[in-house]
Amino acid sequence: xxxxxxxLLSVASLCAAMRVAVTGTTGLLGxxxxxxxxxKNIKVxxxxxxxxxxxxxPSIDKDAKSTQVALYLSQLPxxxxxxxxxxxxxxxxxxxDNCDAIIxxxxxxxxxxxxxxxxxxxxxxxxxSRSVNYVSVQNMIYVxxxxxxxxxxxxxxGKGEEPTAFFTVLINMLGNMAKAWNYEGEQLLxxxxxxxxxxxxxxxxxxxIPTNKVRALADxxxxxxxxxxxxxxxxxxxxxxxxxxxxxxxxxxxxxxxxGLGEDSYAPLLENVKADSREFPSTLLEEHKRGARNGAVILxxxxxxxxxVSVAVLKSISGFVLGIFH
Ligand SMILES: NC(=O)c1ccc[n+]([C@@H]2O[C@H](COP(=O)([O-])OP(=O)(O)OC[C@H]3O[C@@H](n4cnc5c(N)ncnc54)[C@H](OP(=O)(O)O)[C@@H]3O)[C@@H](O)[C@H]2O)c1
Numbered sequence: 001x002x003x004x005x006x007x008l009l010s011v012a013s014l015c016a017a018m019r020v021a022v023t024g025t026t027g028l029l030g031x032x033x034x035x036x037x038x039x040k041n042i043k044v045x046x047x048x049x050x051x052x053x054x055x056x057x058p059s060i061d062k063d064a065k066s067t068q069v070a071l072y073l074s075q076l077p078x079x080x081x082x083x084x085x086x087x088x089x090x091x092x093x094x095x096x097d098n099c100d101a102i103i104x105x106x107x108x109x110x111x112x113x114x115x116x117x118x119x120x121x122x123x124x125x126x127x128x129s130r131s132v133n134y135v136s137v138q139n140m141i142y143v144x145x146x147x148x149x150x151x152x153x154x155x156x157x158g159k160g161e162e163p164t165a166f167f168t169v170l171i172n173m174l175g176n177m178a179k180a181w182n183y184e185g186e187q188l189l190x191x192x193x194x195x196x197x198x199x200x201x202x203x204x205x206x207x208x209i210p211t212n213k214v215r216a217l218a219d220x221x222x223x224x225x226x227x228x229x230x231x232x233x234x235x236x237x238x239x240x241x242x243x244x245x246x247x248x249x250x251x252x253x254x255x256x257x258x259x260g261l262g263e264d265s266y267a268p269l270l271e272n273v274k275a276d277s278r279e280f281p282s283t284l285l286e287e288h289k290r291g292a293r294n295g296a297v298i299l300x301x302x303x304x305x306x307x308x309v310s311v312a313v314l315k316s317i318s319g320f321v322l323g324i325f326h
Pocket of ligand 1: 200
């Protein structure tokens, strides 16, 4: 009995001492990660791009504004807000101060489609996907290597090994090559030598997952059929994977599957994941770029055909109407 009490006390004190750095603070995923860590008595350094506004009503609801979410999170026990941007090395250094791990749940804000289609933004711009999905990861690897305490980077990306898949092309075309740069960020982690857990979730944002669906994980970046997953499930995975040393140097695809094929929680799945061992393709960037270029040509051809057919139809209608009145 005494042994178990001591064991519980030491686990509790370990949790209490732990501090995790989180990015994507006000995002739908990041906010749930931070709330979950705070509930587990884990201290949090949360990177915040906007100033705290004490005049708003704190809220973490799906439709709450960033300022409301930031204020809500800043009031949670153990949460410290760190002002900065993941694309800025100095911010990342400050963020990981005294932390044991980073959960990087940030991602580019959707650009106006015209800006992305016509490549109006330079790759070096801080809001370009290259900066947000690649340079930020480079920064994190740098600061983790310098840090004495920080031992793991958990990075949320997405499926991105099929440069010509429909949704990949679409997201690359309309999102400043977001998929391509997320994959390149993954490659940085895999070749960095630091302990990482890359999480490739399904489609987040729907909360009406059927009750007969359960969690599934595929390690080694293997494929699973794309399904809806909730932000809360992926927040659970981001936090829980820190407890598993065998989840270091893994690339995990996280989807939902039919009952009987998966588990109700991530614990039994995480117990069995293994470090990456296959050869991940190293030359996908050019293929991603080619896929997006071809997609843009196809889209432009559709638009040209649509416009010329519409003009022809309008011309014949106006000719017909004018004929009636003459
Ligand atoms: N939604 C999906 O279905 C899905 C699927 C697969 C993967 N993912 C990836 O999962 C991650 C989180 O998804 P989500 O739904 O939570 O996205 P989200 O709600 O759009 O949140 C993105 C967060 O990233 C932050 N951010 C953007 N640029 C940043 C920068 N330079 N430095 C620091 N923070 C920055 C934003 O901060 P501000 O509030 O300051 O703008 C926002 O808090 C993203 O990386 C996304 O690409 C999403």
